Amino acid sequence: xxxxxxxxxxxxxxxxxxxxxxxxxxxxxxxxxxxxxxxxxxxxxxxxxxxxxxxxxxxxxxxxxxxxxxxxxxxxxxxxxxxxxxxxxxxxxxxxxxxxxxxxxxxxxxxxxxxxxxxxxxxxxxxxxxxxxxxxxxxxxxxxxxxxxxxxxxxxxxxxxxxxxxxxxxxxxxxxxxxxxxxxxxxxxxxxxxxxxxxxxxxxxxxxxxxxxxxxxxxxxxxxxxxxxxxxxxxxxxxxxxxxxxxxxx
Amino acid sequence: xxxxxxxxxxxxxxxxxxxxxxxxxxxxxxxxxxxxxxxxxxxxxxxxxxxxxxxxxxxxxxxxxxxxxxxxxxxxxxxxxxxxxxxxxxxxxxxxxxxxxxxxxxxxxxxxxxxxxxxxxxxxxxxxxxxxxxxxxxxxxxxxxxxxxxxxxxxxxxxxxxxxxxxxxxxxxxxxxxxxxxxxxxxxxxxxxxxxxxxxxxxxxxxxxxxxxxxxxxxxxxxxxxxxxxxxxxxxxxxxxxxxxxxxxxxxxxxxxxxxxxxxxxxxxxxxxxxxxxxxxxxxxxxxxxxxxxxxxxxxxxxxxxxxxxxxxxxxxxxxxxxxx
Numbered sequence: 001x002x003x004x005x006x007x008x009x010x011x012x013x014x015x016x017x018x019x020x021x022x023x024x025x026x027x028x029x030x031x032x033x034x035x036x037x038x039x040x041x042x043x044x045x046x047x048x049x050x051x052x053x054x055x056x057x058x059x060x061x062x063x064x065x066x067x068x069x070x071x072x073x074x075x076x077x078x079x080x081x082x083x084x085x086x087x088x089x090x091x092x093x094x095x096x097x098x099x100x101x102x103x104x105x106x107x108x109x110x111x112x113x114x115x116x117x118x119x120x121x122x123x124x125x126x127x128x129x130x131x132x133x134x135x136x137x138x139x140x141x142x143x144x145x146x147x148x149x150x151x152x153x154x155x156x157x158x159x160x161x162x163x164x165x166x167x168x169x170x171x172x173x174x175x176x177x178x179x180x181x182x183x184x185x186x187x188x189x190x191x192x193x194x195x196x197x198x199x200x201x202x203x204x205x206x207x208x209x210x211x212x213x214x215x216x217x218x219x220x221x222x223x224x225x226x227x228x229x230x231x232x233x234x235x236x237x238x239x240x241x242x243x244x245x246x247x248x249x250x
Numbered sequence: 251x252x253x254x255x256x257x258x259x260x261x262x263x264x265x266x267x268x269x270x271x272x273x274x275x276x277x278x279x280x281x282x283x284x285x286x287x288x289x290x291x292x293x294x295x296x297x298x299x300x301x302x303x304x305x306x307x308x309x310x311x312x313x314x315x316x317x318x319x320x321x322x323x324x325x326x327x328x329x330x331x332x333x334x335x336x337x338x339x340x341x342x343x344x345x346x347x348x349x350x351x352x353x354x355x356x357x358x359x360x361x362x363x364x365x366x367x368x369x370x371x372x373x374x375x376x377x378x379x380x381x382x383x384x385x386x387x388x389x390x391x392x393x394x395x396x397x398x399x400x401x402x403x404x405x406x407x408x409x410x411x412x413x414x415x416x417x418x419x420x421x422x423x424x425x426x427x428x429x430x431x432x433x434x435x436x437x438x439x440x441x442x443x444x445x446x447x448x449x450x451x452x453x454x455x456x457x458x459x460x461x462x463x464x465x466x467x468x469x470x471x472x473x474x475x476x477x478x479x480x481x482x483x484x485x486x487x488x489x490x491x492x493x494x495x496x497x498x499x500x501x502x503x504x505x506x507x508x509x510x511x512x513x514x515x516x517x518x519x520x521x522x523x524x525x526x527x528x529x530x531x532x533x534x535x536x537x538x539x540x541x542x543x544x545x546x547x548x549x550x551x552x553x554x555x556x557x558x559x560x561x562x563x564x565x566x567x568x569x570x571x572x573x574x575x
Contacts, residue, residue, distance in 0.1 A: 046536025050251075199575070202547025203555060205366065205534045210539070212522030223534070231533065233418050236398075237375035 019158045072216050077186055078200035086200070086215040088185060089222065090206060124168040155191075162187055162226070184220040253318055258507075268474065309343040321446060322459045322498060334498060349494040351502050352548070354520045362514050362569065363454075363541040365449045365530075365551045366428055368534035369575040372397055373419035373426035380530030381430075382514060383500035385501040386493055388485035394478065395512035396430045396527060406559075430558065431456065431477035431512035432568030439469035439478060439511075448509075454541075455514050457499035465507040474564050478511045514538075541569065 072087035080086040152161050164172040171179040171187045179186040189196035198204035205223065208216045220226070318335050319325070334351045341349045373384040378396045387393040399411035403423050411427070420426065437456050440448050447462035448469055470478045484506045496502040497517035504510050516523035517536070523529075539548035551557065555573040562568075 079337050080551035081543075081547055084545055119290075194575075201550040201554065202537060202539075203365075204370075204575075206531070207524070209549070210521075210523040211538050213517065223532070231372060232371075233420060234374060235417075236373055236415065236419050237379040238416060 001103050073182070075185070075200070078196060079187065080199045080215060084215075086217065088183070088217050147227050148225075150225055151229050181221070182219065184226060188220045188226075264322060281355065296317075305343050309340060312380045316340070319461065321462045323446070323449065330498070333407070334497070337498075337502065345489055347489055347492055349492075349496060349502070352495075352497045352502050352517055352520075354497065354517070356451050356455075357520060359540075359542055360453075361454040361541045362433065362519060363539060363548045363552075364433075364514070364525075364570045365481065365537040365548055365557065366570065367533075367535040367537070367574050367575065368425055369429050369571050371398070371426040371428060371531075372533050372535075373400055373415065373421075373424075374532060376530045376532055377527035377536065379511075380526040382516075383491060384493055384518075384526035386487045386496075386503070387486065388483075388504075390486040390489065390492075391482060392413050393479050393481075393485070393510075395477070396428055398426050398428045400424050400426055409546065427473060427572065429529075430570075431514075432475055432560070432566075432570035433512075433514060435567035435569060436565065438472040438474070438566060442468040442472040444468065450518075452501070453520070455499075455516055455519075456511070457513055457516065458509060458511060459499070460502070460504050460508045460510065463508040465509065467509060469509055474561050475568075480509050481506055519531050 013226065039229060070090050075086055075088050152158065155161075159168075162171055162173065164170040164178055167178075169181065171181065173179055173186055174190055176184075184198060185199065195204050199217065199220075202215075202217075205220075206218045223231075266450075311349050316333065316336055320329065322330070325333070326534055330353050334353060337351055338349055348562050375398055376396050378398065381387065382389075382394060385395065387395070397409060397413045399413050400415045400419075400421065401411045401424060402408060403425055406427065415421070433450075433454050433456055435450075435454065437450060440456060444465055444466060445462060447464070448456060448458045450456045465480070467480055470476075470480060481504050485504050493501060495517055497513075499518075500516040502514045515523075515527075519525055524538050527534075528538045537547050537551050539546035541548060543549065550574055552571060555575075557571040557573045559568045559571055
């Protein structure tokens with residue numbers, strides 16, 4: 001299954017490299033595809049958003065080591081170890097549903113947060129309603145100062161490389177399909193297929209509900225900023241030093 | 251005092267449960283010793299500076315009973331429940347904390363394994379922080395089970411690695427590799443213990459009975475990975491930071507003069523949770539799971555990634571693998 005998908009993604013990548021002619025064609029296909037359901041997209045997104053808001057965490061007090069209840073959805077593209085299906089977390093629309101972990105008496109917030117709350121200019125439809133994405137760089141830079149875009153630019157991408165041009169709250173896949181912002185793995189896996197395979201199998205990313213039972217993973221954007229995916233360097237935990245037993249000092 | 255001893259059980263208000271128990275030799279001895287303790291304390295109370303409260307009396311009695319209990323492995327379920335009740339009460343009397351000590355056994359069909367991705371680790375040491383908090387490690391002596399080694403790219407050379415780096419990480423041209431107890435399948439530390447205070451559980455976790463350990467430190471000398479820690483003093487943990495979710499063989503209060511070690515967060519993992527280090531890691535470098543489950547993530551890593559173990563030639567069979575992307 002994964003091999004076939006990987007092959008498909010490779011083909012898609014080759015297609016991408018063909019240049020803007022290809023992109024134009026994809027955009028045409030996109031608008032054609034959109035035309036079949038032109039009347040509904042905006043309303044659809046709004047409804048989906050309110051639904052995820054409703055699936056908020058019920059308990060505010062998190063027991064030590066417990067995992068807060070988060071909405072999750074079945075992954076439909078990748079299989080986990082043993083070729084078994086698994087869930088991927090869906091960030092809820094409720095900012096209070098940020099997940100906390102307790103280590104002793106110390107509560108640490110993990111990066112599983114509402115994507116919507118993270119986005120400075122959400123919902124996108126407040127500006128983008130009914131308009132196509134403006135691709136001029138200066139205009140984009142003005143409107144989205146809070147976004148540090150390093151990732152798609154390295155590869156010559158534009159906003160429309162990942163975002164659907166007609167509805168920026170959806171992600172545009174090369175297959176012509178759309179994915180919500182909560183299903184970033186479908187978009188990322190188009191290029192990062194080896195990472196996606198390792199993620200599905202458990203060697204990349206994090207599992208949330210413990211090692212046993214229901215398998216819930218964090219999605220790509222839970223750890224990586226999609227516009228600047230590398231982890232920031234940081235000062236390590238300055239715990240108490242321990243003495244060296246062997247070797248030369250450094 | 252004489253009449254107290256001859257009538258057997260002590261008129262201790264906080265000790266009703268013990269009054270109803272069958273009196274065997276061990277218990278009779280403990281009651282006698284307890285009586286002696288109370289007697290001594292009564293004498294001390296007569297001294298001008300001495301002060302005896304019912305709480306201190308009870309604590310002393312409980313401490314006596316703890317002193318003469320058996321090895322955890324030889325205890326019956328009842329005895330385990332009793333010692334846990336005593337330890338919980340002692341924690342309340344001494345520190346005013348309400349701890350819960352589990353005695354959860356190993357799950358059948360489970361042997362824990364761990365994999366560490368050296369391509370992913372960035373040296374943030376979040377695992378160490380979580381471990382210290384989770385396992386009530388001695389803050390004053392700065393005990394830590396985990397070490398993160400910084401090494402130059404190209405070769406795994408622990409002799410010239412730095413585990414004390416304080417600069418911003420990840421450093422250019424370096425990689426990071428964490429060590430802790432590897433829960434060996436053939437643990438040399440267990441072989442050398444002269445009193446049987448450390449052993450391997452059915453799920454592969456090597457544990458220590460802190461109340462049976464005599465502090466000889468043979469196990470520390472035998473471990474090729476420097477995974478064991480000795481308590482030179484009584485571990486100091488601020489009450490506000492104490493993790494009250496404890497296990498008898500895990501993170502319960504240790505005392506001075508005993509050895510402790512990483513136990514894969516036995517109080518968490520036996521209930522299906524991840525160890526604190528794996529949960530805290532912000533890079534996803536740590537993979538934990540059941541080696542006997544062919545569909546587990548750890549098995550996928552072992553089957554699909556290039557893995558190695560530290561000092562494999564010693565044939566201690568660590569259940570801890572390193573891998574790269």
